[in-house]
Amino acid sequence: MTDLNMIARNYIAAWNESDAARRKALLDAAFTKDVSYRDPVMQGDGHDGVAALIDGVQQRFAGFRFSLKGVPDGFADRIRFSWNLGPEGTESVIEGTDIGIIEDGRLKSVTGFLDKVPVQ
Amino acid sequence: MTDLNMIARNYIAAWNESDAARRKALLDAAFTKDVSYRDPVMQGDGHDGVAALIDGVQQRFAGFRFSLKGVPDGFADRIRFSWNLGPEGTESVIEGTDIGIIEDGRLKSVTGFLDKVPVQ
Numbered sequence: 001m002t003d004l005n006m007i008a009r010n011y012i013a014a015w016n017e018s019d020a021a022r023r024k025a026l027l028d029a030a031f032t033k034d035v036s037y038r039d040p041v042m043q044g045d046g047h048d049g050v051a052a053l054i055d056g057v058q059q060r061f062a063g064f065r066f067s068l069k070g071v072p073d074g075f076a077d078r079i080r081f082s083w084n085l086g087p088e089g090t091e092s093v094i095e096g097t098d099i100g101i102i103e104d105g106r107l108k109s110v111t112g113f114l115d116k117v118p119v120q
Numbered sequence: 121m122t123d124l125n126m127i128a129r130n131y132i133a134a135w136n137e138s139d140a141a142r143r144k145a146l147l148d149a150a151f152t153k154d155v156s157y158r159d160p161v162m163q164g165d166g167h168d169g170v171a172a173l174i175d176g177v178q179q180r181f182a183g184f185r186f187s188l189k190g191v192p193d194g195f196a197d198r199i200r201f202s203w204n205l206g207p208e209g210t211e212s213v214i215e216g217t218d219i220g221i222i223e224d225g226r227l228k229s230v231t232g233f234l235d236k237v238p239v240q
Contacts, residue, residue, distance in 0.1 A: 113193060113219075
């Protein structure tokens with residue numbers, strides 16, 4: 001059985017993990033090898049591609065943490081979950097919603113949308 | 121240029137159209153021939169498949185109308201829009217969000233999620 005909560009938790013944990021070895025294990029748990037990631041500002045493929053995106057976000061938003069917002073939902077091979085990003089313990093600065101396609105219990109593709117962005 | 125609003129409007133109009141000929145024109149405008157539609161309760165492929173889903177919803181929810189909720193957003197070949205369904209002029213009974221992949225200005229795939237469902 002596909003555990004939507006586990007997939008979403010591994011996903012969020014990977015985005016928060018700055019240690020390469022620990023993150024590799026989370027990427028292995030969350031994504032198929034050929035995962036495709038697309039959102040309005042970046043895209044990457046495979047575990048290395050996603051890891052590079054995570055590195056970029058961690059550098060740009062130093063000290064920020066991702067957290068799950070609400071409860072993941074899904075059906076068949078589809079999942080949807082929302083997230084917050086911001087300094088720990090304060091109101092989120094950025095919020096988004098990701099839609100994924102699951103294969104063998106892992107994310108094969110992720111499409112991200114932004115729900116809240118900072119005023120420019 | 122892909123017109124996200126036009127795609128979403130054609131989509132909603134098709135779901136509200138009970139005349140087969142008029143709906144065919146809306147399906148042609150909104151979907152590629154090989155469109156794939158998936159949501160938590162139904163799935164269909166191609167214009168005929170989607171038309172059958174629409175017929176089913178119109179029979180089940182006679183008198184209800186779909187309307188766009190908010191403004192469609194998107195990037196690259198992805199679109200997201202939300203909708204309301206209910207008797208015209210009253211609060212919506214069902215709400216959902218659809219994510220699509222666009223090809224040549226039409227929806228090639230649609231993944232639907234439910235945001236509000238009636239209490240059982």
